[in-house]
Amino acid sequence: MNTGWSIFIIVVTIANILGCWWLLHWSSKHKADIADSDTTGHRWDGDLQELNKPLPRWWLILFNITIVFGLVYLVLYPGLGNFEGVYKWTQDKRYQSELQAAEAQREQVFAQFAEMDFDALVREPAALQTGQRIFANHCAMCHGSDARGAPGFPNLRDQDWLYGSDADALHTSIADGRQGVMPPFGSVLGEQGIWETVAYVQSLSGQNASPGLVEKGKAHYQALCIACHGPEGRGNQILGAPNLTDDIWLHGGSPDSIAAAISEGRTNRMPPHKELIGEQRVPLVAAYVASLSAADADHGQDEH
Ligand code: HEC
Ligand code: HEC
Numbered sequence: 001m002n003t004g005w006s007i008f009i010i011v012v013t014i015a016n017i018l019g020c021w022w023l024l025h026w027s028s029k030h031k032a033d034i035a036d037s038d039t040t041g042h043r044w045d046g047d048l049q050e051l052n053k054p055l056p057r058w059w060l061i062l063f064n065i066t067i068v069f070g071l072v073y074l075v076l077y078p079g080l081g082n083f084e085g086v087y088k089w090t091q092d093k094r095y096q097s098e099l100q101a102a103e104a105q106r107e108q109v110f111a112q113f114a115e116m117d118f119d120a121l122v123r124e125p126a127a128l129q130t131g132q133r134i135f136a137n138h139c140a141m142c143h144g145s146d147a148r149g150a151p152g153f154p155n156l157r158d159q160d161w162l163y164g165s166d167a168d169a170l171h172t173s174i175a176d177g178r179q180g181v182m183p184p185f186g187s188v189l190g191e192q193g194i195w196e197t198v199a200y201v202q203s204l205s206g207q208n209a210s211p212g213l214v215e216k217g218k219a220h221y222q223a224l225c226i227a228c229h230g231p232e233g234r235g236n237q238i239l240g241a242p243n244l245t246d247d248i249w250l251h252g253g254s255p256d257s258i259a260a261a262i263s264e265g266r267t268n269r270m271p272p273h274k275e276l277i278g279e280q281r282v283p284l285v286a287a288y289v290a291s292l293s294a295a296d297a298d299h300g301q302d303e304h
Contacts, residue, residue, distance in 0.1 A: 006081030013080055021067050028060055110280040118167035121287035122294065131288025134281050138273065147292050151252055152268060156289050157296045160248040162240040165293060169237070170286040175279070177272035180240040185224055186263030193220055198258045204233040205247040 001009075038052045077085040084090075113127050121127045136145065142153045149155035154162055163169050163178055172178075189197060193216075199209035200217025222231075228241040235243035242250050251257055251266060274282065 001082055003082070006083075009081040010083070013074070017067060017070055021064075024060065024063055024067075028055065113284060114280060118283065118287060118290075121283060122291050124287075127284050128288050128291050130281075131284040131286075131291075134277055134285040135288055138277050139285065142270075147289065152250065154250055155248070157292045158248060159293060159297055160243060160246055161237065162235075162242055162250070164237045165290065167283075167286065167290075170289060171282055173270060174286055174289075175272065175274040175282045178240055178270040180266065180268040182228075182241070182261060182266040184263060184265035188224065189220060189262065194259050194263050195255075196220060197225075197262055198255050201233075201244055201258050201262075202255065204244045205253070207247070207253070 040050045040052045042050045074080050074083075075085065076087050077089050079085070109130075113121060113124070113130075116124060116127070135143075135147070139147075143149050143156055144153070147156040159165075161169070162180065163173050185197075186194065196213045196217040197220045198217070199213035200221050202209040203214045203217075221229075221233075225233075228239050229235055229244055230241075233244040235241045242248075247253060249257070250268070251261055277285070
């Protein structure tokens with residue numbers, strides 16, 4: 001606000017208050033001229049009259065108090081043009097201080113969790129509750145609100161882990177993200193070779209497959225796949241290569257879906273969440289995930 005406007009507002013505000021005070025003073029001084037029985041001369045409904053009485057004393061006192069309050073307020077707080085007020089109060093400072101207070105309170109809550117080790121967090125209901133909220137806000141859109149996943153998005157409740165379920169593995173998955181890369185083998189294997197390999201992969205998890213194809217597929221598997229999926233097909237958690245023997249599928253266990261993985265490869269990405277949710281929230285949501293799969297293991301619900 002420029003100085004001209006500021007002065008204008010100051011003058012109008014002060015003039016208004018002084019005007020009110022003068023009006024009050026003037027009208028109370030003139031009450032001596034009025035007799036108690038005087039009326040304003042107005043008449044309604046035949047005999048209703050309006051008396052011309054001075055303002056009651058309590059009302060005048062109240063009015064004076066509001067004028068004094070207004071003046072004191074304008075000295076302490078901003079209200080007169082550019083004058084900041086003695087307290088130098090601003091909305092922004094107020095907002096900042098409330099923000100700081102809220103942040104400090106949150107820090108305190110997290111500090112209490114920061115001292116606990118992972119196993120203790122998994123057993124601490126308050127930590128799991130916070131973890132659940134973080135999960136609902138940041139993870140449920142990919143892994144599902146019940147954490148059971150969807151094709152391409154791993155189920156986090158079962159006992160089948162691409163990268164592992166101990167505290168460190170969960171922390172790395174969540175904080176730094178993961179990228180699973182399966183290279184395409186379509187051009188190496190050719191149409192026939194792909195279906196032979198599909199048959200062998202099916203046999204690994206006990207699905208029905210023609211023994212003739214399985215035998216040929218096994219040779220392809222040993223040449224091309226054991227480096228990542230292991231000689232017995234149990235996968236490799238360092239690479240995020242899935243276990244192919246457990247009949248739990250990330251992308252789908254139908255022959256078509258297995259064939260697509262083999263011929264085109266699969267690239268899958270879990271985005272890093274360290275910056276997104278903050279480092280101190282990572283152990284809480286990791287503990288929540290661990291608690292879910294532990295609970296399902298107890299109830300024997302990991303069988304599909
Ligand atoms: C944009 C989608 C997306 C979001 C958001 C997401 N994830 Fe993931 N997550 C994935 C995908 C995809 C994978 C599998 C990566 C792969 O195949 O290599 C994965 C893998 C994981 C794994 C490893 C699973 C295993 O079997 O080893 C964990 C643990 C995990 N996510 C937890 C979380 C948590 C906790 C959050 C929330 C803080 C989260 N994810 C948010 C997509 C997502
Ligand atoms: C360089 C390592 C690597 C090699 C070699 C490799 N894979 Fe994979 N494979 C992976 C990874 C990593 C994934 C998981 C991709 C993801 O995260 O979505 C995967 C996924 C798959 C899937 C999907 C599993 C599911 O649960 O949906 C199948 C099937 C598969 N591989 C079969 C094979 C076969 C058969 C071969 C050999 C012809 C092979 N892979 C060679 C790394 C590899």
